[in-house]
Every structure is written in structure tokens, then in C-alpha cells.
Amino acid sequence: MTAQPHESGTDTPIDRTFTAVRAALFHPDDVAEFEAEYAELTSRPTVAMAALDEFLTRWWQTAIAANRDRDDWAQVLQLREQLRRGEQVHTRDLADLAAQRGYPVTR
Template sequence: MSAQPHQGAASVIDKTFTAVRAALFHPQDLAEYDAEYAEITATPVVPMAALDEFLTRWWHTAIVANRDRADWYDVVDTAGKLRAGELAGGRDLAHILAERGYQIPR
């Protein structure tokens, strides 16, 4: 028996600023990445913890986004609608969790 690569699996994305930036494809992600990177690196002393957190977060985003690009476009579109208040008619998280047997401490 030989191991075969899983079809549809995202290619490996190196955890470097260049590789992560190249793996991003949604225009909104690219704009947010560039703006946040510029903000972090605009100071004379760059906080290394913030830079590491930034790279890790965007690396995870690139991995998830590249698993299914069409789905990622839907995710970003839905997030935009939520921010704009266009999808405010849904149920709240506490109600959904309660239906599933979880209780949120108040």
C-alpha cells in the first residue's frame, strides 16, 4: 500500500511573509493584510510579538482560504454583510448554543 496525496488538499504554504501574502487571493484579504502590515511596521521599533501574531493569523487564514476558494469568497461576503448589519435577522449565539445543550455563564 502506498500513501497517496489527498485530492483537494491545499498545497503547503510556508510561514513567511512573502509566501502568506502570495497565497492570499481575495481583494479584501489583501487590502487588510497590507494595511495591518504597514501599521505594525510603521514604528521605529517593531514589536516582535505583534509581528509573530500577525504572521500566524494570516498564515492560518491563507491555509483555510485555499482549501476551497469559492467557499472563502462566500465567507468574506457573509462577514461583510454581518458587519454592515444586512444579516441582523438571525438568532443570537446564546440561543443556538442553548438548543444544543450548552449554557453560557452570565
């Protein structure tokens, strides 16, 4: 997987509609997954509204997170691919990360 460099994120609101969410997805992996899931979900003879709502909510939240910091999101997707391939990845302790971001941490 190769991620293309992206400009820093945006605070532009993303409408919670299928069209707006799809348009907000910028990474090719996200676009492909969205389209594949949408096609599978809508190809059924009947589609449960709850399933559509869950799909839209999940991808809306993904689009918001991805657009908040595009470079960070590209790194998240790269890490995911490394984990899927079974590669060893460097991780950080959650308590250290929380403390670095100013959250009170008790050890």
C-alpha cells in the same frame, strides 16, 4: 463587495513567511487588509517580535483556510460584509452542521 469566481482550493503547503503568505492571499479584501495591517505594524519606530509573530501566524492560518476552498472563503467574506452592514443573514445551527459533517452530536 463582489467576489470573483475561483477554482477549487489547493493542498499546496504555504510557507510561514511574510512573502509566501502574502502571495497565497487571492481575495482582494484579504490582500488589502494584510497590506494595511503590515504597513501599520512596520511603520512604528520599534516593532515587538511578538506582534510580528502574531500577525504572521494569523494571516498564515487565514491563507491556509482560504486556499482550502476558495469558493467557500469568498462566501465567508461576503457573509462578513453583510454582518458588518448590519444585514440579516441566514445561519445554520452549529449542532446541525456538525451532525451533517459526521460529528457525534447530543441534544
